[in-house]
Amino acid sequence: MRFTSIIALALPAVALAQSFTTVTTSASPAPTGPPDLSVCEEQAGGYADACPRCEPLCEGSSAYEQCLYSVFSTINYYDSQCWQHGGSNCRGQAIDKVCGSS
Numbered sequence: 001m002r003f004t005s006i007i008a009l010a011l012p013a014v015a016l017a018q019s020f021t022t023v024t025t026s027a028s029p030a031p032t033g034p035p036d037l038s039v040c041e042e043q044a045g046g047y048a049d050a051c052p053r054c055e056p057l058c059e060g061s062s063a064y065e066q067c068l069y070s071v072f073s074t075i076n077y078y079d080s081q082c083w084q085h086g087g088s089n090c091r092g093q094a095i096d097k098v099c100g101s102s
Contacts, residue, residue, distance in 0.1 A: 043068035047075055047095065054099040074098050 040051040040058075043065060047054075054075070058067035075094045082090035096102070 039065060040068055044072045047072050047091075050075070050095045050099060053095065053102060057099060071098060 037051040037055055040055040041048040044051055044054070050072075054071050055068070057071055058064055061067040075098045078094035078097050079090045082093055087093065
């Protein structure tokens with residue numbers, strides 16, 4: 001009985017302490033010069049020239065490389081679909097569709 005009473009009194013105190021916990025974040029320094037697109041270019045393969053347009057889609061992602069892989073896989077999918085159906089400028093259309101018009 002006594003143990004149960006201690007637990008019953010301690011739980012609200014723990015919850016109250018957690019609600020007062022503050023999270024501090026520090027501002028990241030402002031980038032200087034052009035962004036490093038080497039990781040993007042590695043993931044992009046033949047679409048590396050689209051990195052300046054497409055990389056911002058993944059900026060700040062907790063899974064940055066996976067995000068880039070997904071972006072460029074999607075571009076490749078649209079490019080392939082267009083090409084298979086006899087389209088023209090498929091590469092450019094695919095990049096525009098995924099990363100926005102230039």
